[in-house]
Amino acid sequence: MQTSDSPIYNDKIVKYFAIATLFWGIAGFLVGVLIAFQMAFPILNLEPYLTFGRLRPLHTSAVIFAFGGNALLGTSYYVVQRTCRTTLWSPSLSSFTFWGYNFFIVIAGLGYLFGVTQSKEYAEPEWYADLWLTIVWVAYLIVFMMTLRQRKEPHIYVANWFYLAFIITVAILHLGNGVALPIDLFSTKSYPVWAGVQSAMIQWWYAHNAVGFFLTAGFLGMMYYFVPKRAERPVYSYRLSIVHFWSLIFIYMWAGPHHLHYTALPDWAQTLGMTFSIMLWMPSWGGMINGMMTLSGAWHKLREDPVLRFMIIALSFYGMSTFEGPLMSIKTVNALSHYTDWTIGHVHSGALGWVAFITFGALYYLIPRLWNQRLFSMRLVNMHLWIATIGIVVYICAMWISGIMQGLMWRDYDEMGFLQYSFVETVQAMHPFYVLRGIGGLLFLIGALIMVYNVYMTIKGVRRDEPEYEAALNAGWKGVTA
Amino acid sequence: MSILNKHDKLERNGFLLLILIIVVVSVAHMFEIVPLFRKETTIEPVEGVRPYTPLELTGKNIYIREGCYTCHSQQIRPLRDEVERYGHYSLAAESIYDHPFQWGSKRTGPDLARVGGKYSNEWQVQHLIAPRSLVPESIMPNYSFLMDKEVDAGEMHKHLSTLAKLGVPYSEDMIENAYKDVFAQVNPDSEAAEALIERYGENVNIANFDGDNQKVTEMDALVAYLQLLGTMVNFEDFKPELLENQGGS
Numbered sequence: 001m002q003t004s005d006s007p008i009y010n011d012k013i014v015k016y017f018a019i020a021t022l023f024w025g026i027a028g029f030l031v032g033v034l035i036a037f038q039m040a041f042p043i044l045n046l047e048p049y050l051t052f053g054r055l056r057p058l059h060t061s062a063v064i065f066a067f068g069g070n071a072l073l074g075t076s077y078y079v080v081q082r083t084c085r086t087t088l089w090s091p092s093l094s095s096f097t098f099w100g101y102n103f104f105i106v107i108a109g110l111g112y113l114f115g116v117t118q119s120k121e122y123a124e125p126e127w128y129a130d131l132w133l134t135i136v137w138v139a140y141l142i143v144f145m146m147t148l149r150q151r152k153e154p155h156i157y158v159a160n161w162f163y164l165a166f167i168i169t170v171a172i173l174h175l176g177n178g179v180a181l182p183i184d185l186f187s188t189k190s191y192p193v194w195a196g197v198q199s200a201m202i203q204w205w206y207a208h209n210a211v212g213f214f215l216t217a218g219f220l221g222m223m224y225y226f227v228p229k230r231a232e233r234p235v236y237s238y239r240l241s242i243v244h245f246w247s248l249i250f251i252y253m254w255a256g257p258h259h260l261h262y263t264a265l266p267d268w269a270q271t272l273g274m275t276f277s278i279m280l281w282m283p284s285w286g287g288m289i290n291g292m293m294t295l296s297g298a299w300h301k302l303r304e305d306p307v308l309r310f311m312i313i314a315l316s317f318y319g320m321s322t323f324e325g326p327l328m329s330i331k332t333v334n335a336l337s338h339y340t341d342w343t344i345g346h347v348h349s350g351a352l353g354w355v356a357f358i359t360f361g362a363l364y365y366l367i368p369r370l371w372n373q374r375l376f377s378m379r380l381v382n383m384h385l386w387i388a389t390i391g392i393v394v395y396i397c398a399m400w401i402s403g404i405m406q407g408l409m410w411r412d413y414d415e416m417g418f419l420q421y422s423f424v425e426t427v428q429a430m431h432p433f434y435v436l437r438g439i440g441g442l443l444f445l446i447g448a449l450i451m452v453y454n455v456y457m458t459i460k461g462v463r464r465d466e467p468e469y470e471a472a473l474n475a476g477w478k479g480v481t482a
Numbered sequence: 483m484s485i486l487n488k489h490d491k492l493e494r495n496g497f498l499l500l501i502l503i504i505v506v507v508s509v510a511h512m513f514e515i516v517p518l519f520r521k522e523t524t525i526e527p528v529e530g531v532r533p534y535t536p537l538e539l540t541g542k543n544i545y546i547r548e549g550c551y552t553c554h555s556q557q558i559r560p561l562r563d564e565v566e567r568y569g570h571y572s573l574a575a576e577s578i579y580d581h582p583f584q585w586g587s588k589r590t591g592p593d594l595a596r597v598g599g600k601y602s603n604e605w606q607v608q609h610l611i612a613p614r615s616l617v618p619e620s621i622m623p624n625y626s627f628l629m630d631k632e633v634d635a636g637e638m639h640k641h642l643s644t645l646a647k648l649g650v651p652y653s654e655d656m657i658e659n660a661y662k663d664v665f666a667q668v669n670p671d672s673e674a675a676e677a678l679i680e681r682y683g684e685n686v687n688i689a690n691f692d693g694d695n696q697k698v699t700e701m702d703a704l705v706a707y708l709q710l711l712g713t714m715v716n717f718e719d720f721k722p723e724l725l726e727n728q729g730g731s
Contacts, residue, residue: 039590042614042620042622047623047626048627051549053550053623056549056552057549115548117549118582119549119551121587145496145497149496155493156493156496156499172507183644184637189543190644191641192581194581194582195577195579195650196575196578196579197525201514201515201518205515239486242489246506253507253510253511259587262559262560263559263572264576264577265574266518269514269518335559338559339588339589343587343588410567411561411563419566423567424617424619
């Protein structure tokens with residue numbers, strides 16, 4: 001709510017980011033559904049540009065960096081302004097971060113289709129795209145820090161600690177993992193500086209912390225603002241936020257080696273990674289608890305407000321994934337799970353359940369405010385919620401079953417002491433689960449399309465009379481001045 | 483509680499907060515990454531491990547380009563069933579020249595760390611053109627276009643010299659002859675092939691990999707790469723206890 005003594009916030013840039021988030025979300029989910037069905041029906045691979053191998057990084061970059069990244073930049077700009085009671089520092093530099101970041105996404109994505117890739121997971125873009133991203137990211141850090149600096153509220157709110165940790169740590173990871181030597185200045189091809197075991201360790205230091213800081217710390221920042229705002233309750237525990245913030249950012253950075261159990265990485269590094277990954281369970285659940293318990297005294301709102309439901313379900317999936325992760329980091333468990341679909345199931349419960357759901361919740365909160373329109377339909381929000389949640393559950397169950405099954409089949413012996421199954425027999429056994437997983441993803445996509453429709457109608461100013469959701473519909477909109 | 487009071491100071495100073503975050507997130511790599519570069523924990527080359535020939539490197543770059551690593555791993559773990567299915571567990575030294583590593587993280591298809599020599603060139607070619615023609619249950623995409631694309635070897639020397647700058651032991655001789663060596667590897671019994679062996683050693687597969695001796699295709703390159711995988715170290719002679727860096731790692 002902007003009163004006469006509050007600044008004029010720069011919401012124009014937030015609107016751009018919100019639309020970009022939805023656009024890339026649909027694009028990323030669509031490619032995800034396509035590649036899922038390519039695994040079930042390989043005839044869907046169209047050589048040379050639309051094969052699974054080239055499309056997979058398109059999907060991962062689109063959902064993590066395009067969808068997730070635009071959501072983080074946009075909400076961080078919204079949150080930092082309001083919690084500092086100041087407008088965004090430098091409208092032109094913040095505008096540059098929007099166009100610059102999305103340009104990075106386009107050149108990276110197009111590159112993959114043409115085979116331009118470094119083959120490092122979640123760091124596939126080649127050297128020139130990486131350089132451009134560095135420039136954009138420095139601009140982002142500057143905008144964020146300078147906005148903090150000119151704050152009218154002396155105290156830096158917890159959401160901003162998480163956003164700041166996300167911004168600076170992603171920069172460190174990107175620089176450490178991205179160093180590469182191009183074969184010449186006009187070529188798209190480069191060779192990363194690191195090789196062999198060192199490159200494996202640095203890659204998974206990077207990639208696990210991409211999860212820890214991009215997909216976790218950043219989105220916890222989002223959660224710390226939008227959950228208390230929607231619930232109209234203060235954050236549950238200040239002390240808990242301090243303890244889990246510092247322990248989370250400290251411990252996460254050690255977890256990388258759990259991606260390399262039983263590989264040629266030295267044993268001591270594997271053990272360190274495993275131990276810290278198990279410890280990581282605590283600060284992660286600290287975040288979940290702090291978010292969920294913020295609803296103390298307001299649990300009844302879950303009955304009436306599907307937007308709040310998105311947020312709480314997000315926190316539940318966050319808790320689930322951050323329990324499953326440490327579990328899978330145990331070497332014995334990992335001996336079974338590594339290389340299987342269980343890893344994929346784990347990733348998607350976190351990515352769809354936590355990251356996407358908290359984003360949907362935040363956007364459903366934000367969009368009516370940004371456009372000063374009442375949300376078109378809360379029933380559609382509820383429909384989105386159910387369809388997407390069922391989609392996620394179908395997806396992860398299919399992957400749990402296929403993953404564990406694969407792992408067990410690979411190590412199965414017959415009574416004579418020979419391996420029971422040829423590799424291709426395990427591929428055959430996966431087929432029904434690949435189909436089911438595609439269906440789960442399709443449901444998730446359909447939910448997102450419902451959201452796009454809802455948002456479109458909202459921006460257009462169309463309204464529906466939904467008496468059972470009257471309070472929730474007005475809560476998101478009442479009080480925003482024209 | 484005084485810790486909370488100290489934290490209050492942090493919450494009122496953005497710069498201090500930023501610095502402390504940087505310090506806290508920078509601890510882990512000192513314990514997990516830095517030691518991997520120290521001499522005591524550095525991987526010493528195992529006999530037989532050599533840099534990729536230009537044709538093999540071209541094939542490796544095709545493997546990267548097509549995203550083969552998204553479905554295939556190249557790292558055999560020291561687990562009983564795995565060693566039985568794929569061969570000797572992977573040594574750190576075997577990927578010492580891989581910029582970046584290709585260990586992979588998923589087995590939608592089988593591990594390829596020791597696929598070299600398991601199948602004939604003809605099988606590899608046919609399988610890449612149409613996997614299901616040989617393995618009906620396979621879900622791998624077709625890569626028939628590799629047969630039509632000629633290798634562009636014009637910049638080969640740049641690839642080798644860049645890798646040399648990064649520590650891969652390509653000699654001047656190897657870099658100078660990078661272009662020639664691409665063609666040499668598909669022409670067995672030629673002088674060029676002999677020169678190639680002199681530069682890289684006996685353990686180089688020289689063959690008309692794709693069966694088409696009119697041109698050097700991407701299929702030649704990829705098959706040359708695949709047929710090399712896992713064959714560098716002679717495991718009949720290999721004795722882990724004789725490696726200098728054994729014990730404690």
